[in-house]
Amino acid sequence: MARKITEKCYVHLNGRAIGYVADPIAYVGEVRNARRKGIFSGEINVAYMEKLNEVHINTDRGRVRKPYIIVEGGKSKLTKEIAEKMEKKEVDFGYLIRNGIVEFLDAEEEENALVAMTEADITDRSTHLEVDPVSIFGITVNTAPFPEMNSAPRHLMFASYIKQAQGLYATNFNLRFESRAFILFYPQVPMVTTTAYETLKLGKHAAGQNFVVATSTYYGYNMQDAVVLNKAAVDRGLARSMFYKTYADEERRYPGGQKDMVKVPPATTEGYLGEHAYSKLSDDGVIEPEMGVIEGDVLIGKVAPPRFLEESIGAGGLEEKTRDDSVVLKPGENGVVDDVIFTESPGATRTVKVRVRSLRVPEAGDKFGSRHGQKGVVALVVPHEDMPFTEQGVVPDLMFNPHSIPARMTFGHLLETLGAKASAMKGTRSDGTAFSEKGTERIDDYSKILEAHGFNGYGDEVLYDGITGKPFKSKIFQGIVYYNRLHHMVSNKMQVRSRGTVQILTHQPTEGKARLGGLRFGEMERDVLVAYGASLLLKERMLDQSDKATVLICKECGSIGYRDYAKRVEVCPLCNSNKLAEVEISYAFKLLLDEIKSLHIRPQVGMEE
Amino acid sequence: MKMAKQEYDSSVQAGEPVGVIAAQSLGEPGTQMVLRTFHMVGAAATAIATSGLPRIIELLDAKKVPSSPIMRVYLKESYAKSFAKADEIANKISEIKMGSVMRRAVENFSKGKILIILNAQSMQAMDLTARQVAARLGKELGVEARVGEHGNIIVSTHTKNLKEVRAITVKATRSIVNGIEGAGRAMVTQAKDGEFYIESAGSNIEPVMQVEGVDASRIYTNDLFATYRVFGIEAARNTLVLELKKTLEDQDISVNDRHISLIADAMTADGTIQSIGRHGLVGRKESVFAKAAFEETVKHLINAAAFGQIDYMRGVTENILVGKQIPLGTGSVKLTIKRKEGKKK
Numbered sequence: 024m025a026r027k028i029t030e031k032c033y034v035h036l037n038g039r040a041i042g043y044v045a046d047p048i049a050y051v052g053e054v055r056n057a058r059r060k061g062i063f064s065g066e067i068n069v070a071y072m073e074k075l076n077e078v079h080i081n082t083d084r085g086r087v088r089k090p091y092i093i094v095e096g097g098k099s100k101l102t103k104e105i106a107e108k109m110e111k112k113e114v115d116f117g118y119l120i121r122n123g124i125v126e127f128l129d130a131e132e133e134e135n136a137l138v139a140m141t142e143a144d145i146t147d148r149s150t151h152l153e154v155d156p157v158s159i160f161g162i163t164v165n166t167a168p169f170p171e172m173n174s175a176p177r178h179l180m181f182a183s184y185i186k187q188a189q190g191l192y193a194t195n196f197n198l199r200f201e202s203r204a205f206i207l208f209y210p211q212v213p214m215v216t217t218t219a220y221e222t223l224k225l226g227k228h229a230a231g232q233n234f235v236v237a238t239s240t241y242y243g244y245n246m247q248d249a250v251v252l253n254k255a256a257v258d259r260g261l262a263r264s265m266f267y268k269t270y271a272d273e274e275r276r277y278p279g280g281q282k283d284m285v286k287v288p289p290a291t292t293e294g295y296l297g298e299h300a301y302s303k304l305s306d307d308g309v310i311e312p313e314m315g316v317i318e319g320d321v322l323i324g325k326v327a328p329p330r331f332l333e334e335s336i337g338a339g340g341l342e343e344k345t346r347d348d349s350v351v352l353k354p355g356e357n358g359v360v361d362d363v364i365f366t367e368s369p370g371a372t373r374t375v376k377v378r379v380r381s382l383r384v385p386e387a388g389d390k391f392g393s394r395h396g397q398k399g400v401v402a403l404v405v406p407h408e409d410m411p412f413t414e415q416g417v418v419p420d421l422m423f424n425p426h427s428i429p430a431r432m433t434f435g436h437l438l439e440t441l442g443a444k445a446s447a448m449k450g451t452r453s454d455g456t457a458f459s460e461k462g463t464e465r466i467d468d469y470s471k472i473l474e475a476h477g478f479n480g481y482g483d484e485v486l487y488d489g490i491t492g493k494p495f496k497s498k499i500f501q502g503i504v505y506y507n508r509l510h511h512m513v514s515n516k517m518q519v520r521s522r523g524t525v526q527i528l529t530h531q532p533t534e535g536k537a538r539l540g541g542l543r544f545g546e547m548e549r550d551v552l553v554a555y556g557a558s559l560l561l562k563e564r565m566l567d568q569s570d571k572a573t574v575l576i577c578k579e580c581g582s583i584g585y586r587d588y589a590k591r592v593e594v595c596p597l598c599n600s601n602k603l604a605e606v607e608i609s610y611a612f613k614l615l616l617d618e619i620k621s622l623h624i625r626p627q628v629g630m631e632e
Numbered sequence: 633m634k635m636a637k638q639e640y641d642s643s644v645q646a647g648e649p650v651g652v653i654a655a656q657s658l659g660e661p662g663t664q665m666v667l668r669t670f671h672m673v674g675a676a677a678t679a680i681a682t683s684g685l686p687r688i689i690e691l692l693d694a695k696k697v698p699s700s701p702i703m704r705v706y707l708k709e710s711y712a713k714s715f716a717k718a719d720e721i722a723n724k725i726s727e728i729k730m731g732s733v734m735r736r737a738v739e740n741f742s743k744g745k746i747l748i749i750l751n752a753q754s755m756q757a758m759d760l761t762a763r764q765v766a767a768r769l770g771k772e773l774g775v776e777a778r779v780g781e782h783g784n785i786i787v788s789t790h791t792k793n794l795k796e797v798r799a800i801t802v803k804a805t806r807s808i809v810n811g812i813e814g815a816g817r818a819m820v821t822q823a824k825d826g827e828f829y830i831e832s833a834g835s836n837i838e839p840v841m842q843v844e845g846v847d848a849s850r851i852y853t854n855d856l857f858a859t860y861r862v863f864g865i866e867a868a869r870n871t872l873v874l875e876l877k878k879t880l881e882d883q884d885i886s887v888n889d890r891h892i893s894l895i896a897d898a899m900t901a902d903g904t905i906q907s908i909g910r911h912g913l914v915g916r917k918e919s920v921f922a923k924a925a926f927e928e929t930v931k932h933l934i935n936a937a938a939f940g941q942i943d944y945m946r947g948v949t950e951n952i953l954v955g956k957q958i959p960l961g962t963g964s965v966k967l968t969i970k971r972k973e974g975k976k977k
Contacts, residue, residue, distance in 0.1 A: 553948055554652040556961015566955035609955035622930070624937035 032071075034078040047071045047078050051135070054080065059093065059123035070131040079131050088127040089158070091138060091151035099142055099152050100124040125154070156458040157218070165219035167394040168442070168455025168505075169435035177396030177433050184392040188507035189264045190230025196267070200364065200376045204267040205383075205510050207232075209260050213394075213505035214443035215455040231394075231507040232262060233447075236440060237411060237419035237486060238500040241403070244422075250399035251422035252385055255407035261420055262385045262508040266515070267361065270350050272323045273374040281328035283348065285309060285375055288326045294347040296321065301349075309375055310360050317357045322377045323350040350377070354539060355518065357381060388513030393504050395436040397427055411486040411495070418489075419501060438466070440502030441482045445469035447503055448476040530570040530610035544569075570610035575603040581627030583616065604630055647964030649948075651898070654891035661885040662688065687879045691856070691872060694899065694907035698854050701835035703815065706850035707828065718820045718828035721845050726818035727834060728758055728810040733765065737801050741794050746787040746801050747780065758810070765809045772807045773800065812839045837862055856905055865903050872896040872905075919943050921950035 032047040033040045044050040054069040067082045093100045101124050108114045119125040128136055128151070139145040139152050157165050163182045164170050170178060189205035196206055210229035213220070220226070234256075241251045252261070274283040286308035287301050300321050305311050308324035316322065327348040358381030366374045383389075385401060392398040410418045428437065439455065442465065446453040449472050459465065470480030478484070483498035518536040525532055533540040544564050552561040575584045577595035584595040584603045593603040606628075619626045644650055665685040682690065682700045690699060705725065711717045733754050738747040748769075750762060762783040769785065770777035780786040789800050811818070816834020823829060835855045841848035841862070853859060854875055860868035873889075873896045880887050898913060899906050906912035910927045917923050920936040920943045935941075945951055948958045957963040 549952065550652055550656065553958060553960065554649050554656055556647060556649055556963075558957045558959075558961050558963025561952070562955065562957050565952055571955065607955065609953065612954045615953070619933055622933060622937075624933060629942070 032076050032078060034080065036080045037083045038079075044078065047076070051078055059126060061121060061123075065120055065126065068127075068129040068132040070135050072131070072134070081129060081131060086129040088129045089133075090125050090127050090154055091136065092125055092154060093123060094139065094145055094149045094152050097145055097147050097149065099145065101152070157456060160457060162219060162223070165217055165457065166223065166225060167435070168213070168215040168217055169438045169457070171457045172433075172435035172438055173395050174432040177431060180396030180398070181392075181394055184396065184398060184507060184509060185230070185394070187509040187511065188230040188392070189510055190507075191228050192230075193228075197362075200269045200271075200362075200378055201267060202269050206265045206267070207508065208263040208265070211505075212452065214446045214503055215439050215453050215505070217454065217456040219456070231505050233443060233503050234261070234420040234506045235417065236421050236423050236502060236504045236506075238423050238425045238428075238437075238440065239411070239486065239495070240424055240426075241405070241411075241422040244403040244405075245399070245424040246402075246426075247424075248399050248427065249402035249424070250391060252401050252404045253407060253410050253418055253420050254404045255410075255418070256420040257385050257404055262389075262391070262506070264383045264508060266358075266381045266383050266512075267378055268356070268358075268381070269376055269378045270322050270352075271374060271376045272325055272348075272350050273368060273372045274325075275327075275372060276370070277328060283325055283327045284345075285323060285325050285373065287324045288345070288347050288349065292326055292345050292347045293329070296347060296349065296351070300351070309363055309365075310377060312360050312362055314360045315358075316352050316360060316379060318352050318354045320352045321349045322352060322360070322379070323375050325349050352379070353537065355514075355536070383512055383514065385508070386513065388517070390509040390511040391421070392507050392509050393436055394439070394507070395433040397423075397431070397433055397436055398509070399423070399427075405489075407489075409489040411489055411499070413484050413486060413501070417484075417501070421504075421506065423504070425500075436504065437500070440500065440504050441466065441469045441473075442502075443504065444478075444482055444502035445472040448472060448478070525570070529614065530572060532569065566607070566609050571607060572610040572613055573605055573607055574613055576606050576628050576630060578602040578604055578630065581629055582625075583613070583628075606630065647961050649960045650894055652948075654894045657887055657891040658688075658895065661880070661883075661887060665883055665885070683879060683882055688876065691875055691879070692895070692899075692908045694856065694905045694912060696857055698835070698856070700833070701814075701816070702854045703818075703830075703832040703835040703837060703840065704852040705818070705830040705832065705840055706847045706852075707830070708845055708847045711845040712827045712829065712847075715820060715822075715828055717845070718830065721843060722818045722820050722830045723759060724811065724843055725815050725830060725832060725840055726811040727808055727813060727815045728760065730765075730769070730805050730807045730809050733758060733760060733809060734805065737805055739797055739801055741792065741797055744789045744792040744797055746789065746797065746804060748785040748787065748804065750784060752783065760810060768809045769804060769807055772809075773803055775800065812836055812843075815840060860905055865900050865905075868905055869896050869900040872899060917947065919945070919947045919950045921953055922947050925949050925953065 031043040032045070032050075033043045034047075034050070035041070048071060051069050051071045054063065054067075057063045058065060058067060058069075064082070067080060068086065068088070069078065069080045071078050101119070105114065105119070105124065109119075116125070120127075136150045137146075137148050139149045140156050142152065145152060153159070160170055160178070161182070163185060164178045166185070167173075167178075167181055189207045191206060191210050192204065193199060196204060207230065209232065211232045212226035212229055213231065214233050216226070240246075245251050257263070272285070274285055276282045287304050287306070288295060288308075290298070296319075300319060301324055303310050303314050303316065303320055304324045310316065310320075310322050325348045326345040329344050329346050356379075358379040361378040361380040363378070364376050366376070368374045385404070387401050387403060389401050390398060391401065407418060411422075412418045428434075435455075442453055442455060445468075469482075473482065474480045479498070482500050482502050484501045485494050486499045486501070487494050516536070518540075520532070520539060520541045523532065523539045523541070534543060549561065549565065552564065575586060575593055576582070577584050577598060577600050579600040579602060580595060580598040582595060582597045584593060584600075586593050592601050594601060595603060616626050616628075662685060665688075682698070686699075705721075706712070707718055707721060711721060730748070733751055735749045735751045738749065739745075740747065750765065755762070755765075762779045762785060766777045766779050766785045769787070773787070775790070776788045777785055778788075787800065787804060789797055791797060814834050814836035816832045818830050818832035820828055821831045835853040835858060837851050837853050837855070837858050838861075840846060841851055852871075854871065856868055856871055856875075859871045873892055876892045876896070877887075877889070880892075895908070899908065906916070908914070910923075914923065914926050917926075920932055920941055924930075924932040924936075926949075936943075943950055945954070945956065946959060948960060951958045
């Protein structure tokens with residue numbers, strides 16, 4: 024409960040109480056006026072917290088502040104005259120702050136403000152005016168068209184997708200050795216841009232393309248956020264990109280004067296990968312540019328001194344022992360060596376960097392996203408002749424499932440489809456900035472343009488099925504949407520295993536792509552087989568395809584024995600019996616028995632024939 | 633004959649892992665419940681009740697006392713038809729604590745007396761008189777309590793020891809002044825068929841059953857162990873089923889009754905209420921390995937070693953562990969006549 028105003032009102036400066044005032048509201052007003060007049064710094068903020076009956080003055084760093092136009096007596100301080108002067112560039116933004124026309128508020132002072140969205144909304148109680156209504160969104164969201172038509176969670180999703188978009192991240196990408204980089208072949212400026220997009224000049228570093236999108240299903244291939252791509256469009260370069268990856272290594276120095284050497288490793292090297300693996304290296308031990316490489320190829324040949332000191336001294340040989348430490352292209356990777364550089368790092372060690380480029384043509388499994396938080400994975404690339412087409416012969420680049428719209432409420436996506444289509448027909452880009460003064464009338468404008476060009480005003484078109492040649496029963500909403508190709512691509516992720524490496528400790532298959540691992544058949548998956556009663560399938564999964572081990576178990580004392588190959592007998596080390604049975608158990612169980620033994624418990628295994 | 637066949641056809645096949653299926657059927661919707669906890673609108677007693685996943689965990693863990701006990705008290709026919717009569721019984725049951733009707737207590741240490749100033753407003757709201765409160769307080773504390781000026785209560789303690797007086801004050805402020813301890817706030821509700829019954833946000837059925845007019849045979853509580861004590865294991869099993877069902881239904885989750893009954897049966901099969909967990913069902917497993925695989929591995933192994941236990945490998949977990957076929961489903965059948973040994977090709 025709020026304390027009575029008659030009680031002492033403490034004033035806190037940067038969180039520390041420095042005194043109290045009798046009339047906090049008047050006091051706060053006084054401080055504010057002093058700031059506006061320039062007596063106090065424009066960087067201080069003052070707020071009266073009514074619930075606490077405290078005045079908070081903050082001058083410290085780290086506060087997020089936002090500019091507002093000051094409103095006094097129901098009138099905006101930014102008058103027409105000043106606005107005109109601004110337009111003529113006679114005065115700048117600093118002038119507005121110095122003259123108390125614009126001020127920055129922090130989170131606390133905002134609590135004392137009543138901000139009018141537009142000049143028309145100003146009432147007697149208004150204290151401030153938004154510089155522009157779009158500023159209720161952030162910079163990223165404002166680069167998307169019609170954000171006011173979308174639901175807030177979709178804005179968040181768009182903001183995270185745009186970070187993953189492939190585009191032209193830097194114009195000097197040819198000179199850069201990024202550990203991972205994506206360059207879109209034909210970036211385009213969106214048909215519908217926004218003020219923020221133009222101001223940031225994002226068109227100069229575009230990260231997407233304008234797709235012709237038919238809002239329609241396609242034989243079930245675009246269910247549940249899948250999309251269908253047109254093969255012909257892909258062949259013409261739609262969303263095509265290049266993937267760059269840099270491999271680097273350096274000649275490290277070790278205590279004791281030893282150091283790594285970049286060279287073609289001699290066949291005597293420990294861990295030699297075979298002559299074939301090094302065949303693409305040039306004499307200096309590093310691969311040449313424009314050399315095609317596949318998995319298992321060595322990019323940088325390097326020999327390192329042995330891990331343990333004794334090994335280099337031992338054997339007595341004159342030649343120093345070395346160990347292979349080459350950089351090998353990882354499984355599933357391939358491409359062409361783009362560039363190679365030699366540099367020296369601060370520790371005066373020689374560093375080699377090899378950049379490999381690899382073409383990424385859109386394929387089933389690649390991820391795309393529009394500017395409305397609508398993402399989709401390619402499920403099918405359809406040959407041109409099987410795609411739907413319009414009367415004029417327009418074939419969509421992408422088929423977008425209409426079920427993606429209602430629950431997600433991304434009406435901006437639909438408006439962009441319509442607006443970009445109208446803009447394309449008109450031949451100019453159009454503006455999709457939030458809270459445009461025209462509001463919903465924009466739809467009518469787009470309709471008029473489309474109708475003038477002989478289209479349906481709502482963007483609907485008769486589409487013909489490319490397979491049967493018959494028109495679809497319903498008209499289909501078709502237009503242009505700006506799509507981003509996101510950097511999640513199957514070719515970088517897919518992995519397969521039938522047989523392969525196992526862990527040393529457990530004899531179970533390894534996990535993870537880098538280790539050529541399998542996918543874990545976990546506890547819940549196991550329960551499913553148990554529930555189904557599929558006992559042999561379960562055994563195959565848990566034993567035969569995992570850590571099957573054949574052990575000898577003593578028939579007399581139940582402990583694990585071994586086979587003495589020299590004497591050709593089976594021996595139990597505990598009771599010296601020679602009667603042992605060959606039993607198939609999981610290696611994990613053998614390990615468990617060992618661990619139980621380490622607890623000083625002696626497990627015995629009983630067996631039945 | 634047809635019925636016999638139908639019964640045979642609808643019964644579960646031998647070797648069907650019904651337990652795992654029941655666990656999965658209950659566990660899968662459980663994952664959805666974590667994310668959404670909504671409360672329904674309704675009677676005060678049910679609105680604050682523990683619901684959703686916490687309640688299910690409470691039931692399966694066989695907690696001795698539910699975190700939000702609820703009692704439904706049905707009345708004998710002659711009382712159930714009139715609101716006034718039902719309300720009278722509700723007032724007898726409804727638990728009221730001193731703390732909720734008093735303003736403050738003033739101690740007079742030199743005289744060994746405590747003056748309790750009552751809150752007239754809440755007294756009125758709870759339909760209590762100072763005389764009633766004084767009488768009940770005297771009984772509860774075993775001291776002399778009478779009504780003084782302005783309807784306040786004076787407690788004479790017969791002692792002038794500072795510590796003892798203070799102890800009595802604390803006791804007095806925590807004492808109940810009306811109703812049955814633990815019964816909670818009781819309110820009269822009308823069923824669809826017009827019958828009046830009492831719903832209460834607490835549970836203590838033993839004394840409530842003694843109250844005149846209460847139909848003891850129909851009293852319901854969500855307190856498993858109270859039901860078990862009073863009505864026996866079958867009633868407790870039914871309470872378990874009803875509570876599980878209700879909790880799931882409140883969340884718009886439908887689980888087949890057979891799964892719920894199976895779980896309830898498993899928990900009550902030995903005549904007592906067993907929790908699902910290391911102290912209950914899992915802890916009673918025969919296999920050492922199955923127990924060790926679940927929780928407290930080393931403890932189970934050491935115990936087994938100390939008593940020289942044998943694992944007969946009859947369960948699922950232990951057979952998967954060693955890599956044998958599980959004795960369920962297709963693994964539950966074995967050849968009776970084994971192929972004769974010998975004759976190698």
